[in-house]
Amino acid sequence: MSPRVTLAVAGRVLTQLRRDHRTMAMLLVLPVLLMSLLWWMFEALPGDTFDRVGPALLAMFPFIIMFLVTSVTTLRERGSGTLERLLSMPLGKGDFLLGYALAFGLVAAVQSVLAVSASVLLLGLEIQGPVVLLTVVAVADAVLGTALGLLVSAFAQTEFQAVQFMPALVIPQILLCGLFVPRSGLPDVLGAISDVLPLSYAVDAMRLLTATSDTGEVWNDLLVVCAFAVGSLVLGAATLRRRTA
Amino acid sequence: MPARSIIQHMMNNVESRTTADAVVVEDLRVVRGGKPVLPCLSFSIPVGQVTGLLGPSGSGKTTLMRALVGVQKVAAGRVEVLGQPAGSAPLRRRLGYVTQAASVYDDLTVRENLRFFARVLDADPDAVERSIAAVDLGEAADRIVSRLSGGQRSRVSLAVALLRQPEVLVLDEPTVGLDPVLRRDLWQLFHRLADAGSTVVVSSHVMDEAERCDRLLLMREGRIIADGTPAGIKQQAGSDDIEQAFLHLVEAHAGSAA
Numbered sequence: 001m002s003p004r005v006t007l008a009v010a011g012r013v014l015t016q017l018r019r020d021h022r023t024m025a026m027l028l029v030l031p032v033l034l035m036s037l038l039w040w041m042f043e044a045l046p047g048d049t050f051d052r053v054g055p056a057l058l059a060m061f062p063f064i065i066m067f068l069v070t071s072v073t074t075l076r077e078r079g080s081g082t083l084e085r086l087l088s089m090p091l092g093k094g095d096f097l098l099g100y101a102l103a104f105g106l107v108a109a110v111q112s113v114l115a116v117s118a119s120v121l122l123l124g125l126e127i128q129g130p131v132v133l134l135t136v137v138a139v140a141d142a143v144l145g146t147a148l149g150l151l152v153s154a155f156a157q158t159e160f161q162a163v164q165f166m167p168a169l170v171i172p173q174i175l176l177c178g179l180f181v182p183r184s185g186l187p188d189v190l191g192a193i194s195d196v197l198p199l200s201y202a203v204d205a206m207r208l209l210t211a212t213s214d215t216g217e218v219w220n221d222l223l224v225v226c227a228f229a230v231g232s233l234v235l236g237a238a239t240l241r242r243r244t245a
Numbered sequence: 246m247p248a249r250s251i252i253q254h255m256m257n258n259v260e261s262r263t264t265a266d267a268v269v270v271e272d273l274r275v276v277r278g279g280k281p282v283l284p285c286l287s288f289s290i291p292v293g294q295v296t297g298l299l300g301p302s303g304s305g306k307t308t309l310m311r312a313l314v315g316v317q318k319v320a321a322g323r324v325e326v327l328g329q330p331a332g333s334a335p336l337r338r339r340l341g342y343v344t345q346a347a348s349v350y351d352d353l354t355v356r357e358n359l360r361f362f363a364r365v366l367d368a369d370p371d372a373v374e375r376s377i378a379a380v381d382l383g384e385a386a387d388r389i390v391s392r393l394s395g396g397q398r399s400r401v402s403l404a405v406a407l408l409r410q411p412e413v414l415v416l417d418e419p420t421v422g423l424d425p426v427l428r429r430d431l432w433q434l435f436h437r438l439a440d441a442g443s444t445v446v447v448s449s450h451v452m453d454e455a456e457r458c459d460r461l462l463l464m465r466e467g468r469i470i471a472d473g474t475p476a477g478i479k480q481q482a483g484s485d486d487i488e489q490a491f492l493h494l495v496e497a498h499a500g501s502a503a
Contacts, residue, residue: 005365012350016353019353019389080348081348082350084348085348088342089365090367243318245277
């Protein structure tokens with residue numbers, strides 16, 4: 001692996017994204033619009049539902065969007081022969097994956113800053129903890145989505161199949177992350193499953209940040225999310241084969 | 246035993262140096278989907294020649310080229326390029342490979358594509374402009390690849406392979422869909438590269454391109470049915486046309502196998 005090659009991959013992915021105005025607009029504007037929609041839904045209702053649900057969604061958007069974008073883009077790279085070409089060159093598998101993670105991580109950072117700023121400044125989301133840490137958690141969630149997207153792209157032959165991984169891998173995480181039923185209230189088996197799903201920790205971190213200014217546990221959750229991201233990247237590297245049948 | 250194997254190793258080295266083979270293939274066997282695509286191939290390619298790999302589609306040309314580059318899973322046999330096992334890490338800077346479909350990024354310009362690959366390959370700063378000029382894409386350099394014609398796209402793909410002036414250049418049907426002038430220019434380019442010391446392996450299913458090669462390997466159903474200069478093969482088959490020679494050889498081959 002070399003920083004030169006990793007940065008070359010990241011730079012190239014960003015140039016491609018910059019060309020694609022529609023994708024760029026969706027990536028940056030959509031989370032803000034969805035947060036606004038959520039705020040509007042609960043506006044007339046009594047209680048603090050927006051404050052309760054909002055943080056979980058701030059964790060989910062970057063995760064889901066990056067998962068989809070990455071799995072489809074990487075698959076395109078496999079299909080067009082450019083991946084095989086790169087693997088016949090002096091390029092480490094880690095360079096490729098890290099390059100993608102860097103580029104999409106950067107986009108995710110911008111996306112999260114926009115979504116968090118809009119939620120806090122315009123929509124009045126109450127956050128007790130440091131807003132900066134909230135953004136860091138959102139970026140970590142996005143990198144996790146990127147890493148999982150890279151991993152599943154190895155198991156899909158077409159973009160159709162890649163999109164199917166979303167209901168298979170992402171929706172169960174959304175159901176079990178504590179948004180609908182608090183994690184402590186889940187049946188034992190589901191609670192145990194929820195404990196090994198990364199999105200649970202991402203949502204926990206967001207919840208803690210809105211509820212308390214004590215950041216100790218947030219760091220733990222953040223660490224778990226990062227560990228999952230690194231693990232997926234390592235597994236993803238193992239699925240990149242220089243020789244194919 | 247170790248001493249003996251060291252001597253053996255040295256002798257192998259001496260042998261490969263004196264014969265100066267860029268590619269050595271021995272008893273290569275490739276199986277795809279349970280079918281032997283290449284049952285058992287052996288041949289070698291000397292340094293500094295343009296070798297044509299000719300045969301109908303489905304004869305195993307692409308599989309063989311993938312084995313030379315080291316991206317093909319191999320069931321048995323030995324493939325060596327420049328004295329090293331095909332696909333080994335040091336070879337990745339010394340070999341250029343152009344696949345049949347243009348392997349470049351559709352949503353980048355020609356120049357952006359080349360700049361990216363040049364950074365991956367750590368090529369010298371002039372390499373990008375030199376490659377663009379070599380494939381005559383100067384006027385299209387700032388256009389997005391998806392808006393180019395098929396022939397232009399395959400030339401972008403070829404330009405990527407020329408970035409590092411590779412010692413071995415493996416080209417899978419690089420002239421498909423190109424106009425005759427451009428085809429002639431590209432063949433002249435392949436010969437210039439060979440004269441400068443590169444070993445060029447070009448596949449084609451168009452028999453009239455055979456005459457432009459220094460040496461030919463005629464393939465059919467995963468086997469090499471003739472190996473020699475275009476003149477030599479025509480003489481061997483008793484024909485003054487490569488297409489006819491190919492037919493004669495196929496028939497002779499079928500006769501001897503029966």
